Amino acid sequence: xxxxxxxxxxxxxxxxxxxxxxxxxxxxxxxxxxxxxxxxxxxxxxxxxxxxxxxxxxxxxxxxxxxxxxxxxxxxxxxxxxxxxxxxxxxxxxxxxxxxxxxxxxxxxxxxxxxxxxxxxxxxxxxxxxxxxxxxxxxxxxxxxxxxxxxxxxxxxxxxx
Amino acid sequence: xxxxxxxxxxxxxxxxxxxxxxxxxxxxxxxxxxxxxxxxxxxxxxxxxxxxxxxxxxxxxxxxxxxxxxxxxxxxxxxxxxxxxxxxxxxxxxxxxxxxxxxxxxxxxxxxxxxxxxxxxxxxxxxxxxxxxxxxxxxxxxxxxxxxxxxxxxxxxxxxxxxxxxxxxxxxxxxxxxxxxxxxxxxxxxxxxxxxxxxxxxxxxxxxxxxxxxxxxxxxxxxxxxxxxxxxxxxxxxxxxxxxxxxxxxxxxxxxxxxxxxxxxxxxxxxxxxxxxxxxxxxxxxxxxxxxxxxxxxxxxxxxxxxxxxxxxxxxxxxxxxxxxxxxxxxxxxxxxxxxxxxxxxxxxxxxxxxxxxxxxxxxxxxxxxxxxxxxxxxxxxxxxxxxxxxxxxxxxxxxxxxxxxxxxxxxxxxxxxxxxxxxxxxxxxxxxxxxxxxxxxxxxxxxxxxxxxxxxxxxxxxxxxxxxxxxxxxxxxxxxxxxxxxxxxxxxxxxxxxxxxxxxxxxxxxxxxxxxxxxxxxxxxxxxxxxxxxxxxxxxxxxxxxxxxxxxxxxxxxxxxxxxxxxxxxxxxxxxxxxxxxxxxxxxxxxxxxxxxxxxxxxxxxxxxxxxxxxxxxxxxxxxxxxxxxxxxxxxxxxxxxxxxxxxxxxxxxxxxx
Numbered sequence: 001x002x003x004x005x006x007x008x009x010x011x012x013x014x015x016x017x018x019x020x021x022x023x024x025x026x027x028x029x030x031x032x033x034x035x036x037x038x039x040x041x042x043x044x045x046x047x048x049x050x051x052x053x054x055x056x057x058x059x060x061x062x063x064x065x066x067x068x069x070x071x072x073x074x075x076x077x078x079x080x081x082x083x084x085x086x087x088x089x090x091x092x093x094x095x096x097x098x099x100x101x102x103x104x105x106x107x108x109x110x111x112x113x114x115x116x117x118x119x120x121x122x123x124x125x126x127x128x129x130x131x132x133x134x135x136x137x138x139x140x141x142x143x144x145x146x147x148x149x150x151x152x153x154x155x156x157x158x159x160x161x
Numbered sequence: 162x163x164x165x166x167x168x169x170x171x172x173x174x175x176x177x178x179x180x181x182x183x184x185x186x187x188x189x190x191x192x193x194x195x196x197x198x199x200x201x202x203x204x205x206x207x208x209x210x211x212x213x214x215x216x217x218x219x220x221x222x223x224x225x226x227x228x229x230x231x232x233x234x235x236x237x238x239x240x241x242x243x244x245x246x247x248x249x250x251x252x253x254x255x256x257x258x259x260x261x262x263x264x265x266x267x268x269x270x271x272x273x274x275x276x277x278x279x280x281x282x283x284x285x286x287x288x289x290x291x292x293x294x295x296x297x298x299x300x301x302x303x304x305x306x307x308x309x310x311x312x313x314x315x316x317x318x319x320x321x322x323x324x325x326x327x328x329x330x331x332x333x334x335x336x337x338x339x340x341x342x343x344x345x346x347x348x349x350x351x352x353x354x355x356x357x358x359x360x361x362x363x364x365x366x367x368x369x370x371x372x373x374x375x376x377x378x379x380x381x382x383x384x385x386x387x388x389x390x391x392x393x394x395x396x397x398x399x400x401x402x403x404x405x406x407x408x409x410x411x412x413x414x415x416x417x418x419x420x421x422x423x424x425x426x427x428x429x430x431x432x433x434x435x436x437x438x439x440x441x442x443x444x445x446x447x448x449x450x451x452x453x454x455x456x457x458x459x460x461x462x463x464x465x466x467x468x469x470x471x472x473x474x475x476x477x478x479x480x481x482x483x484x485x486x487x488x489x490x491x492x493x494x495x496x497x498x499x500x501x502x503x504x505x506x507x508x509x510x511x512x513x514x515x516x517x518x519x520x521x522x523x524x525x526x527x528x529x530x531x532x533x534x535x536x537x538x539x540x541x542x543x544x545x546x547x548x549x550x551x552x553x554x555x556x557x558x559x560x561x562x563x564x565x566x567x568x569x570x571x572x573x574x575x576x577x578x579x580x581x582x583x584x585x586x587x588x589x590x591x592x593x594x595x596x597x598x599x600x601x602x603x604x605x606x607x608x609x610x611x612x613x614x615x616x617x618x619x620x621x622x623x624x625x626x627x628x629x630x631x632x633x634x635x636x637x638x639x640x641x642x643x644x645x646x647x648x649x650x651x652x653x654x655x656x657x658x659x660x661x662x663x664x665x666x667x668x669x670x671x672x673x674x675x676x677x678x679x680x681x682x683x684x685x686x687x688x689x690x691x692x693x694x695x696x697x698x699x700x701x702x703x704x705x706x707x708x709x710x711x712x713x714x715x716x717x718x719x720x721x722x723x724x725x726x727x728x729x730x731x732x733x734x735x736x737x738x739x740x741x742x743x744x745x746x747x748x749x750x751x752x753x754x755x756x757x758x759x760x761x762x763x764x765x766x767x768x769x770x771x772x773x774x775x776x777x778x779x780x781x782x783x784x785x786x787x788x789x790x791x792x793x794x795x796x797x798x799x800x801x802x803x804x805x806x807x808x809x810x811x812x813x814x815x816x817x818x819x820x
Binding site (some may be wrong): 049052053055056059060062063066067075131132134135138139141142145146148149152153156157161 | 726738778790
């Protein structure tokens with residue numbers, strides 16, 4: 001395959017998978033949020049913040065997309081790996097891997113949405129559990145953060161700016 | 162600092178006649194936590210009739226408050242009110258025993274309650290009346306299809322007239338059955354109306370008995386004919402006139418309510434607070450022990466308050482009291498309530514400790530440590546000078562506005578303010594001002610590291626900080642356990658990890674010198690062996706599994722600090738994405754109009770504000786998580802009982818009282 005295929009697949013999978021997962025997560029939490037706001041409008045602020053938590057995975061995906069586009073030269077300048085030689089193929093395959101790592105660990109947005117939705121229900125009953133609810137939801141994000149760290153290491157050491 | 166406030170136990174026995182004033186003194190003073198006293202030979206105390214009255218009046222008054230609150234004129238509101246809320250004035254009340262207070266409340270209620278109830282009743286009845294008139298107008302509109310004088314639709318001496326609606330498909334069989342039952346002595350007038358039929362049935366009085374069950378069987382919905390003469394159209398005009406009059410009446414009643422709110426709201430809230438405090442005061446009565454003449458109570462208080470409280474009790478009881486203040490026993494260690502004690506700069510951070518759980522009495526209070534580490538981690542994860550500045554400005558305003566209340570908003574803003582300083586410092590080190598905005602604009606920004614180009618340096622920094630944080634936690638735990646005489650746990654749970662961390666550090670720092678390598682390996686090895694022994698001592702046979710899982714648990718905790726790097730890069734990344742988008746759009750112009758600059762500016766401001774919000778949320782959550790999960794996991798239980806003093810809530814009232 002040409003290097004461009006690897007690079008664009010990497011960028012697309014990072015932002016695409018993570019974004020889709022975030023959408024699922026926000027969706028699950030949003031349904032719960034709509035319910036508790038109907039009970040009491042005061043829940044809006046707390047529910048909104050909890051609902052927003054599964055969104056971060058899509059941001060990690062977006063950052064990875066931009067980094068991949070930058071290091072490969074698509075953004076600013078020109079595509080660096082046009083020649084189909086082994087060196088360029090290795091580098092672009094590493095970018096595909098980095099994108100895939102972020103995309104797959106970004107799936108953690110779905111369970112995070114489930115946790116957030118339970119948190120929203122709990123906050124409606126007892127507003128004091130707000131911070132605890134956030135921390136519980138943040139636990140699920142750890143995997144996405146590890147994925148981002150891994151991807152960054154792959155990009156920086158494997159390809160470099 | 163580092164230790165919760167020292168507590169002592171107080172025991173008081175005195176005469177029953179001083180009970181009310183002693184409890185009032187303690188309630189207003191608010192430094193003693195009263196505990197249940199179990200004495201076999203004495204019975205428990207219980208609330209008397211005045212206490213019960215206080216509870217019932219607090220409900221009565223809170224109903225009045227709810228009503229008046231709805232009609233209170235709105236003052237200010239908006240963002241200024243949020244940042245600088247006005248202080249509420251406190252009214253003084255001279256307390257001369259609960260009997261007098263209840264009498265005062267009764268005379269206040271006797272004056273105010275009928276006035277408020279009258280207006281409230283007026284508003285409710287007018288609203289019901291308006292609803293009724295609206296209903297009749299709707300009926301008349303329905304009847305207007307018939308265009309008959311409504312007086313013809315009322316029953317007379319001879320005739321029974323029924324007006325109602327029925328489903329259209331039921332109408333025909335209904336007519337047939339009615340005609341059959343009354344042997345044709347029925348007149349039926351009907352009009353189609355949507356999917357229903359409006360029908361008027363006229364029977365002889367004598368036939369009504371037969372027809373009525375049939376009407377019910379076909380579920381005819383009867384219509385009450387509104388009062389008045391003339392066709393429905395004429396009557397609607399009359400009723401609308403009535404409606405207008407009633408609405409004016411409602412408006413004037415609401416004006417009265419507003420005037421009452423203006424006049425009495427503050428007073429009503431004042432008495433509500435007085436009554437609620439009396440009610441709360443009586444909740445401790447069942448914790449006291451009593452005889453015919455005397456009562457006894459016990460509780461905890463901070464050592465620093467002892468002289469003041471002793472003096473107060475003596476004054477209140479005119480010296481006729483037995484008071485015993487003593488040190489806590491060994492077995493009472495888990496009973497002692499915990500009041501955190503920190504210098505002013507760390508006090509708002511107690512909120513974060515309390516959210517997790519306060520320390521046990523013999524544990525260390527981690528507030529001073531997390532004051533520094535939490536703020537630093539927050540700054541590391543946000544890492545942008547301008548973001549720090551924005552947060553600092555908002556937080557400083559809120560701190561200024563809420564300081565006098567010492568409320569949650571003040572504490573949280575204070576933690577944000579401290580964190581924002583670290584954010585600015587980290588931002589300057591990484592040369593990040595709205596991300597790479599200045600670089601894109603063509604300026605040379607001084608920086609020690611670049612977030613993206615030196616990403617690996619950032620990762621190494623993050624892991625080094627993590628190791629230091631964990632080492633701090635294990636060391637603190639080691640010292641605390643050693644001090645508390647728990648040598649086994651100190652040597653087997655805390656020390657191994659300290660040695661392992663030291664080993665790792667020596668190995669990493671001394672990669673080039675063989676002697677350092679040996680020392681590092683030795684430290685690591687000893688640590689690992691101690692750890693294994695600890696696991697075997699603690700868990701016996703299960704140790705084989707737990708050694709593996711606990712060791713990798715430690716590795717996981719350590720690697721978890723990589724989030725410091727990831728979130729720092731996420732901030733820089735989001736800012737960069739926004740900046741690149743703005744740069745793309747900047748040069749666009751339609752003819753001579755530089756539309757790109759306008760849209761670019763909007764995008765820049767909106768985007769960066771979004772980025773501050775989402776990244777600050779991330780930094781808050783993950784910095785807190787590193788404290789709660791990774792750091793506290795090394796040494797802290799947080800299983801103490803928080804100090805809940807017997808204290809009156811005074812927002813709008815102040816008690817003047819002499820014993």
